[in-house]
Amino acid sequence: MSRDHALPLPPDRRLLLKGALAAGALTALPDAAHAATGGPAAAPAGPGAAAPYANPLVRNRADPHIHRHRDGCYYFTATAPEYDRIILRRSRTLRGLSTAPESVIWRKHATGAMGAHIWAPEIHHIDGRWYVYFAAAPAEDIWAIRIWVLENTHRDPFQGTWVERGQLKTAWETFSLDATTFTHRGTRYLAWAQHEPGMDNNTALWLSRMADPLTLTGPQVRLSTPELPWEVIGFKVNEGPSVIKRNGRLFMSYSASATDANYCMGLLTADADADLMNPANWSKSPVPVFTSSDTTRQYGPGHNSFTVAEDGRTDVLVYHARPYKDIVGDPLNDPNRHTRVQRLGWKPDGTPDFGVPVADTPTPSTRKES
Numbered sequence: 001m002s003r004d005h006a007l008p009l010p011p012d013r014r015l016l017l018k019g020a021l022a023a024g025a026l027t028a029l030p031d032a033a034h035a036a037t038g039g040p041a042a043a044p045a046g047p048g049a050a051a052p053y054a055n056p057l058v059r060n061r062a063d064p065h066i067h068r069h070r071d072g073c074y075y076f077t078a079t080a081p082e083y084d085r086i087i088l089r090r091s092r093t094l095r096g097l098s099t100a101p102e103s104v105i106w107r108k109h110a111t112g113a114m115g116a117h118i119w120a121p122e123i124h125h126i127d128g129r130w131y132v133y134f135a136a137a138p139a140e141d142i143w144a145i146r147i148w149v150l151e152n153t154h155r156d157p158f159q160g161t162w163v164e165r166g167q168l169k170t171a172w173e174t175f176s177l178d179a180t181t182f183t184h185r186g187t188r189y190l191a192w193a194q195h196e197p198g199m200d201n202n203t204a205l206w207l208s209r210m211a212d213p214l215t216l217t218g219p220q221v222r223l224s225t226p227e228l229p230w231e232v233i234g235f236k237v238n239e240g241p242s243v244i245k246r247n248g249r250l251f252m253s254y255s256a257s258a259t260d261a262n263y264c265m266g267l268l269t270a271d272a273d274a275d276l277m278n279p280a281n282w283s284k285s286p287v288p289v290f291t292s293s294d295t296t297r298q299y300g301p302g303h304n305s306f307t308v309a310e311d312g313r314t315d316v317l318v319y320h321a322r323p324y325k326d327i328v329g330d331p332l333n334d335p336n337r338h339t340r341v342q343r344l345g346w347k348p349d350g351t352p353d354f355g356v357p358v359a360d361t362p363t364p365s366t367r368k369e370s
Contacts, residue, residue, distance in 0.1 A: 044179025046335045053095050054361040056338035063085075063120035063178075063240070064339040066094070066307040073155065074307065076100070077121045078320075081335035084108045086121045086132060086150070088157060093310060094341060106150055108136065109121035114148055114164070115139025120178050120240070120303065123157065126188075130157040133168070135177035147179045147192060148218050149214055167345045170206070171220050172197055174214065178303070180245045181210065184250065184276060190216060191223075191252065193239035201226050201236035205254055205268070209274065223282050226256060226269055230288050231266065238266070240303035244315065247350035248272045255302035256288070261325045265290035265354065290317075290354040292325070298340075298357035299325045306344065315344040321357050 015319035023346040058064070061078035068074050076089040076097045089100040109115040114136040119133035130152040137145045154160020168190070170176055176194035188210040195204040203284045204225040213215035226236040228357070240255040252268040267285040292299040304319035320337045327334050343352035 006178075053341055054098065055340045055358065056360065057094070057098055057318075057341050058089075058339040060335045061339045062337035063303045064318050064320055065120075065122040065305045066097070066316075066318050066341075067123050067125070068307050069125060075123050076339075077123050078083050078339055079121070079337075081337070083116070083118050085118060086134060088123065090158065091147065094307070094316065097237075103158055105132070105157070106164075109139065111139050111166075113138050117140040117145055119145070122180055122305070124181055124182070124213075128155075129153050131181075131211070131213050132162070133177075133181065137219065139318055143175070145175050145177050146173075147176050151213075165214050168214065168216070170194060170208075175203065177203075178240045178304075180241055180243065181213070184245070184272070188213075189276065191209060191241040191243065193237075193241070193254075196222065199225070201238075202242075203237055203239050204237045205241055205252070206267070209277065219277070221277055221279050223252070223279050224254065224266070224284055228256075228266075228284075228286065230262075230264060231256035233262040237265040242305045244306045244344075244352070245272065246315075246346065246352070249350065250276070251352055252282070253289070253304055253306075253352075255304075259300055259302070260331065261299040261322075263294045263302045264288040264292070265302050265304060267352070270349070273334075289352070290319070290357070292321075293356045294325075296359040298359065299321055299323070301340075301357040308342075315352075317342055317344040317354060319357070323360055 050218050060081050064078040066074055066076050073090050073092055074094055080087055082093045085100050085104045088105050089097050089102050091097045091100040098205050099259045108118050116137045116139050118137040121132050132150040134148055135145050136148050149165040149168050150162045151165045152162045174195045179190055179192040181190050191207050194206050195203050205223045206220050208216040208220040209218045224238050226232050226238050235258045238254050238256055241252050243252050249272055250270045254266050256266050257263055267289045268282045269281045270276055290301050298321045301319050301321040307316045309316050318341050320339055322336055342358050347353045
């Protein structure tokens with residue numbers, strides 16, 4: 001990590017981790033491959049749609065990532081509030097993830113690299129192997145957060161051995177996190193958040209081609225920097241990118257501002273025929289696409305991923321949020337960022353319709369008597 005005092009110091013993650021957990025209800029659920037590779041657009045919900053899913057889907061799990069594998073199962077991982085391990089769940093249904101057994105596939109080191117702040121894991125299956133991308137810092141320098149990779153060659157990620165494949169190297173040794181990978185027209189890309197030396201922000205969004213699941217190749221380009229009023233509340237943050245391909249375009253969602261009730265989601269859009277490595281080919285929504293709601297009492301929705309419902313067609317938004325606006329004490333000590341899911345709609349112009357974060361699902365004790 002650079003200590004050049006002519007440059008801004010790496011940002012304190014307390015700014016990035018200040019809240020976000022919400023409730024969501026879902027209709028049906030699809031085929032994981034579609035959300036990552038761009039299958040048919042989701043069908044509108046109708047009378048025959050599945051009943052809404054209970055939300056929160058998984059309590060006390062932030063930065064959720066759900067991968068639907070070709071074996072028909074959903075694989076779930078997320079940030080644990082102790083920031084000390086990487087967990088994994090599996091279910092044949094999205095609803096089943098709520099009660100699926102949870103396995104710890106890796107724990108932080110007691111000292112040295114990967115000894116603190118284990119954040120935002122994502123699980124991907126690439127070329128017959130499983131990979132988990134996650135953020136971690138040295139135990140002795142807990143804000144020197146970087147991107148790291150685990151690999152498992154077993155067909156079942158709950159078996160075999162998760163091997164530490166080291167740090168995924170970017171252009172600079174600066175605060176970096178929230179890596180996600182996707183392919184487009186035969187090329188694999190990595191998108192992530194990182195502080196650029198000399199820039200007056202906390203993190204911007206970056207994109208690079210990959211030579212393999214562990215190595216970036218060619219230039220890394222900045223797609224977005226926090227600059228709009230809703231991106232710089234509390235802190236100047238763009239983070240948590242996630243990509244979905246539909247209707248001849250690529251859409252990259254991301255999260256912005258401090259992670260309290262101001263945390264929200266923005267959207268970048270590129271034509272499927274465009275050169276993705278040219279930042280000019282990406283347009284940014286001038287307004288946030290997913291925000292806190294006093295009506296549904298969900299606050300700081302963000303750090304999303306996309307998956308597909310069991311019907312193989314309906315797109316599903318996965319995210320976290322808090323069910324209250326005010327946080328008592330240090331937000332890092334507040335464990336109540338919960339995983340939520342809800343149907344992702346599509347507007348007539350072919351762009352995603354995120355709607356609003358849905359309310360918590362009523363329980364028998366909270367339902368009003370008719």
